[in-house]
Amino acid sequence: MRRFSLWMKAHPAFGDSLIAGFLLLFDLGVAATAVDRGVSFSAFLAVTLLMLGPLPFRRHHPLGASYLILAGGFLQLFTHGGSNGIPVRGSDFALAVALYTLVAYVGRKAGLVYAAWLLAGTMLWAIFQIGEIQAVLLVFLVFVIFGFSWAMGEFIGARRAYQRELEQRLVLLETERDQQAKIAVGEERSRIARELHDVVAHAVSVMIVHADGAAYAIRTQPEMAENAVRTIAETGRLALTEMRRLLGVLRSEDAETQWAPQPDARGVVELAENTRAAGVPVRLEIAGDVENLPAGVGLSVYRIVQEALTNTIKHAGTGTSALVRIARTPEELRLEVVDNGFGTPHDVVKVSGGNGLIGMRERAAVLGGDFEAGPNPGGGWRVRATFPLAA
Known part of the structure; x- marks a missing residue:
């Protein structure tokens, strides 16, 4: 029925x-x-x-x-x-x-x-x-019928208008839901791309530098070549572990994924040591307490320093040194990474595709901060970022 x-x-x-x-x-x-x-x-x-x-x-x-x-x-x-x-x-x-x-x-x-x-x-x-008598009764009956038709038309017309409005609202809600889903997917893809780029680019850059050094020293200084190969293996394992964790989250929400804490500003010390091991002297200056930063700010500081030092390793050339400054005040946190290499901004964009700079700028923008990167007036390359800390 x-x-x-x-x-x-x-x-x-x-x-x-x-x-x-x-x-x-x-x-x-x-x-x-x-x-x-x-x-x-x-x-x-x-x-x-x-x-x-x-x-x-x-x-x-x-x-x-x-x-x-x-x-x-x-x-x-x-x-x-x-x-x-x-x-x-x-x-x-x-x-x-x-x-x-x-x-x-x-x-x-x-x-x-x-x-x-x-x-x-x-x-x-x-x-x-x-006839006249008939007219009174029949005309009254006709008017009743026409009046009933009018009332039914008003009722059905109002109901149809209400249904049309509901349908339009449903269409708008579906469109808004689809747009929000597309925006969420785009944001998630950008976030995943940033994380993969930061993890892979830094690890691969360190591995390439050590591999080149091992190739030069394998005949004359076998012990140094052995240390370089050991560093390559360790860096590769760490990068592979971090990528597996990230991919485990992406594959299934029901799977039991091994979670690890996200790096924060305290990990900058280890980044500096790894960069020194890759052959680039790094001077680290930290003013203020960076241990209890907000999680988002701490992760962004770590990733920006990681990407900046990676670009220094890849593009600055031999004989380059770098300076990392982190200064915290009650209102904001200022970050600066400067090197004295001879690489040009064109080299950075040409080799990396500009994804590293885009990722650093996005990290700062998400937290309401400012970001700038460009050639240093005294030579080399400079990266600056500012993150607000006040409520």
């Missing part, structure tokens, strides 16, 4: 055709009586076609169908002649259906115009085709 109801809702012309057929049965029942009273059968048939034929199309073409029905009503008024004509026939109810259709599907203005035509036709019908 529910399936049939849904099918009827999807095919409203079928239900309207049933209404037209039901009214047609009434018309056929009085056809012989109308002909006996002097009504031409061709006129009777023309009125039937005009008033019942448009009913199946009233929802798709409400104005056209309604005024065809009205034309049939006026044709009946002038062809069913005098007091000998039948006062009411089944197709007359199509006028009430047309009024309901205009109010529900077009609007009140169209309904008022149509109601005015119905009022005029009803008064003419009452004056010319029925």
Whole structure:
């Protein structure tokens, strides 16, 4: 039954055709009586076609169908002649259906115009085709029917408007949900890309430097080459472990993943030592307490220093030294990484694709900080970042 109801809702012309057929049965029942009273059968048939034929199309073409029905009503008024004509026939109810259709599907203005035509036709019908006593009762009954049609049209029209508004809101909510999902996916992809870049780029850069050193020293200084190879292996294992943890989180939320604490500003000391081991002297200056920084600030400081020192290793050239300054005040934390190499900004972007600089800038922006990177006036490259700490 529910399936049939849904099918009827999807095919409203079928239900309207049933209404037209039901009214047609009434018309056929009085056809012989109308002909006996002097009504031409061709006129009777023309009125039937005009008033019942448009009913199946009233929802798709409400104005056209309604005024065809009205034309049939006026044709009946002038062809069913005098007091000998039948006062009411089944197709007359199509006028009430047309009024309901205009109010529900077009609007009140169209309904008022149509109601005015119905009022005029009803008064003419009452004056010319029925007696005075009959007129009072029948006109009252006609007005009741038309009033009921108007009320039903108002109710259904308001319900349709409410449903349209709900549908529009649902569409907007779905669109907003999809947009938020796309934004969340984009942000997550950017975050994952930053983490992978920071982990892999630093580890690979250290491994390359040590591999080059081992290749040069393998014949003349085998002990130094052995230490370099050992450092390469250790750095590779650490990078592989961190990547496995990150990939374990991405694969499944249900999997039991081994969690490790995120690095923070205290890990900058280890970064400096690793960079010195790679052959780049690093001087570290820390002013203020960096142990109890907010987690996001501590991680960003670590990653920015890591990326800056990685760029120094890759692009600054031989004989380069670096300076890392971290200064904390009650209001903000200032970070600066400076080297005196001869690499150019073009080299940095050309080799790395600019992803490292983009990642550093994004980390600072997410926390409401400022970031700048560029050539140092005294030569080399300089990276500066500022993070607000005050509430």
